[in-house]
Amino acid sequence: xxxxxxxxxxxxxxxxxxxxxxxxxxxxxxxxxxxxxxxxxxxxxxxxxxxxxxxxxxxxxxxxxxxxxxxxxxxxxxxxxxxxxxxxxxxxxxxxxxxxxxxxxxxxxxxxxxxxxxxxxxxxxxxxxxxxxxxxxxxxxxxxxxxxxxxxxxxxxxxxxxxxxxxxxxxxxxxxxxxxxxxxxxxxxxxxxxxxxxxxxxxxxxxxxxxxxxxxxxxxxxxxxxxxxxxxxxxxxxxxxx
Amino acid sequence: xxxxxxxxxxxxxxxxxxxxxxxxxxxxxxxxxxxxxxxxxxxxxxxxxxxxxxxxxxxxxxxxxxxxxxxxxxxxxxxxxxxxxxxxxxxxxxxxxxxxxxxxxxxxxxxxxxxxxxxxxxxxxxxxxxxxxxxxxxxxxxxxxxxxxxxxxxxxxxxxxxxxxxxxxxxxxxxxxxxxxxxxxxxxxxxxxxxxxxxxxxxxxxxxxxxxxxxxxxxxxxxxxxxxxxxxxxxxxxxxxx
Numbered sequence: 001x002x003x004x005x006x007x008x009x010x011x012x013x014x015x016x017x018x019x020x021x022x023x024x025x026x027x028x029x030x031x032x033x034x035x036x037x038x039x040x041x042x043x044x045x046x047x048x049x050x051x052x053x054x055x056x057x058x059x060x061x062x063x064x065x066x067x068x069x070x071x072x073x074x075x076x077x078x079x080x081x082x083x084x085x086x087x088x089x090x091x092x093x094x095x096x097x098x099x100x101x102x103x104x105x106x107x108x109x110x111x112x113x114x115x116x117x118x119x120x121x122x123x124x125x126x127x128x129x130x131x132x133x134x135x136x137x138x139x140x141x142x143x144x145x146x147x148x149x150x151x152x153x154x155x156x157x158x159x160x161x162x163x164x165x166x167x168x169x170x171x172x173x174x175x176x177x178x179x180x181x182x183x184x185x186x187x188x189x190x191x192x193x194x195x196x197x198x199x200x201x202x203x204x205x206x207x208x209x210x211x212x213x214x215x216x217x218x219x220x221x222x223x224x225x226x227x228x229x230x231x232x233x234x235x236x237x238x239x240x241x242x
Numbered sequence: 243x244x245x246x247x248x249x250x251x252x253x254x255x256x257x258x259x260x261x262x263x264x265x266x267x268x269x270x271x272x273x274x275x276x277x278x279x280x281x282x283x284x285x286x287x288x289x290x291x292x293x294x295x296x297x298x299x300x301x302x303x304x305x306x307x308x309x310x311x312x313x314x315x316x317x318x319x320x321x322x323x324x325x326x327x328x329x330x331x332x333x334x335x336x337x338x339x340x341x342x343x344x345x346x347x348x349x350x351x352x353x354x355x356x357x358x359x360x361x362x363x364x365x366x367x368x369x370x371x372x373x374x375x376x377x378x379x380x381x382x383x384x385x386x387x388x389x390x391x392x393x394x395x396x397x398x399x400x401x402x403x404x405x406x407x408x409x410x411x412x413x414x415x416x417x418x419x420x421x422x423x424x425x426x427x428x429x430x431x432x433x434x435x436x437x438x439x440x441x442x443x444x445x446x447x448x449x450x451x452x453x454x455x456x457x458x459x460x461x462x463x464x465x466x467x468x469x470x471x472x473x474x475x476x477x478x479x480x481x482x483x484x
Contacts, residue, residue, distance in 0.1 A: 157398050161475070174479075189405055229482060230406050233475075236477075239474070240419065241467070
């Protein structure tokens with residue numbers, strides 16, 4: 001399983017993913033699920049993936065291939081596309097193509113149809129910061145003022161804290177804190193989501209990554225935050241009228 | 243959907259269920275999912291149900307029928323069974339029989355196989371307070387010191403608070419508060435779980451219901467608790483080092 005969450009705030013974007021993948025409970029690995037494409041000062045694009053690794057790896061490889069191709073054009077390369085909308089169109093089309101192609105192979109073997117979903121956030125000079133959720137079929141929706149966040153993968157455990165805390169006025173620093181707590185709640189309740197974590201922040205109108213961290217198991221700051229949150233929750237609980 | 247949660251504490255048992263059922267999003271109804279069987283001073287049994295209403299209603303009707311039958315025996319009536327284990331055996335058998343019978347009808351129509359799960363808590367004079375989770379197949383497990391709670395239905399949103407707060411030392415009053423907050427988190431994030439709520443408490447070695455409430459929509463105490471918890475969470479979040 002996987003948990004990825006992205007916030008689209010007035011100040012910019014916060015995106016976080018775990019790195020655990022599993023094919024059964026006895027086959028657990030670490031794979032990066034967050035991919036950054038950046039030309040500082042011009043554009044920054046971050047993609048997070050959930051679902052079949054055979055799909056998501058192929059999509060990312062295809063996107064990289066098109067970016068590096070000598071024939072790269074605004075229609076094929078997310079680093080040349082004119083708007084974030086065009087970027088997401090290219091990614092959505094790649095996801096649809098790869099899913100259909102792998103689905104054909106599966107059908108020949110009567111296997112289950114695999115699928116994947118993605119969250120794409122970023123900003124292109126001249127455009128706004130935008131955050132998209134791409135469905136398994138390749139179509140997509142965009143985060144709005146009313147619903148400024150997206151989750152993919154194992155989303156339920158970490159949703160209550162987002163619902164209570166996040167709105168577009170949330171700062172990047174607060175956003176970083178809330179996605180870490182949302183991830184913490186998820187990892188406590190579901191073994192298939194696990195460390196290390198990847199976290200990226202993008203400030204509006206900077207067209208570059210503001211912060212990029214990998215948080216390893218046993219990270220002292222994360223552990224302290226997790227413990228402090230548990231204590232704060234328990235204290236709040238004890239002091240609350242029943 | 244449904245959300246039911248039961249705690250087995252040193253002081254006794256706390257059980258809570260919502261009442262919303264839906265056949266599609268446009269067909270929502272209120273059905274009781276909590277059923278109490280009590281002979282004060284001798285035994286108290288509370289059953290909570292999740293899953294196909296056609297199964298759970300039939301199981302409860304069968305159990306009632308056997309209790310009231312002139313041929314009632316410790317092998318057939320949960321009000322005569324000698325231990326809580328025997329009680330759960332009877333309920334599990336009824337669940338298995340009804341599910342198999344309805345499953346046959348479904349198979350003839352190529353329809354999806356329905357299923358249901360149950361939480362059973364209570365105490366029989368001479369025995370301990372016990373809490374069981376009955377799976378769709380009729381087999382069951384019992385709550386222990388290490389894992390003193392069970393959830394059925396839409397369990398993920400409300401699990402983080404339980405994981406952080408509940409242990410066997412939790413008092414009945416605290417347990418009541420935590421199941422209400424767990425339900426509150428679930429209802430905020432999932433429309434298919436809804437008011438009114440049924441809540442029952444059983445104190446160890448009393449062999450009777452200690453408290454039984456139905457919490458209606460707009461209940462001022464519940465609303466105040468829900469708001470206080472949101473405020474407490476936001477305050478804890480704001481004051482936490484990031």
